[in-house]
Amino acid sequence: MAEHPASADAPAAVDATTPADATTPGSATTPGDATPSTTTRGSATPSTATPSAATPGDATPSATTPGESTTPDRATPHGAITFRPLTPADLPMLAGWLAEPHVRRWWNHETSPEAVQRDFGPTMRGEEPGEDLVVSVGGTPAGLLQRARWHDFPGYVEKIAPIVAIPAGAVTIDYLIGPPELTGRGLGPRILAAAVTGVWQHYPDATAIIVPVCAANRASWRALEKAGFRRVASGDLVPDNPVDPPLHHVHRIDREEPGCHP
Incomplete structure (x- = not known):
């Protein structure tokens, strides 16, 4: 799951799951974007992988993470960011995204049809808590967003409690950007900004979004910070990819109370 502020010219996000809502859960995996996850990828559960970006509001910043180009041909993609529930028809597309090197590096997920059905099917069918959402930019599928309540997965709450x-x-x-051509273009912060807005809309009792990120995924936690998250703790968690050291940074953003600002 589960990296940033919004750009003035970025269109507001619309959540296809409810009328005119902007939202969704997840974390990014692109060269520079990553994804948080403390669970097997597929179920929308608290994540310790490395998120890509999230921010308050319905727009997202144009700022790029280190290494991102700002030349015209690599400009941040425009178009409304929308979210809809993952469906069985989306699984071949998702498997293709999971097999892309920039996604595989952080999600470390099996990509066979059986594995993708096994890991994403229960949430799609409503058998497990959480949500898996397809992210589209200007109507074109661009990635996956996951969101979930921490306390729906008490085992993960217990694992992170020492931190x-x-x-x-x-x-x-948690989220990922699937098509390689959309990576490294500042899209992660836009998706995360829309994700944060969506959480506040769909979870009215939620006061905070908390995302653990693998410390090795610098681009991911930098994206979160650009989106308005702040680092609140660091400690060891089991990484999604065993090649990574266990150190994770925990980032948090809080809902603003009405009347906080004049």
Whole structure:
């Protein structure tokens, strides 16, 4: 799950799951974007992988993470960011994304049809808590967003407890950007900004979004910070990819209370 502020010219996100809502859960995996996850990928559960970007509001920043180009041909993709529930028809596309090197590096997921059905099927069918959402930019599928309440997965709350306390109602997000041609273009922060907005809309009792990120995925936690998240703790968690060291940074963003600002 589960990297940033919004750009003034970025269109507001629309959540296809509810009328005019902007939302979704998840974390990014692109050269520079990553994804958080403390669970097997597929179920929308608290993540310790490395998220790509999330921010308050419905727009997202044009700022790029280190290594991202700002030349015209690599400009941040425009078009409304929308989300809809993952369906069985999407699984071949998702398997293709999971097999891309920039995604595989961080998600470390099996990509056979059987494995993808096994890991994503239960959430699609409503047998497990959480949500798996297809992210589209300007109507074109661009990635996956996951979101879930931490306390729907008490085992993960227990694992992270030595590092940070998870308040009641807290949500986590995770996401990936699938097509390689969309990576490294500042899209992660836009998706994360829309994801944050969506969490506040769909989880009215949620006061915070908390995302653990593999410390090795610098681009991911930098994206979160650009989106308005702040680092609140660091500690060891089991990484999604065993090649990575266990150190994770935990990032958090809180819902602003009405009347906080004049």
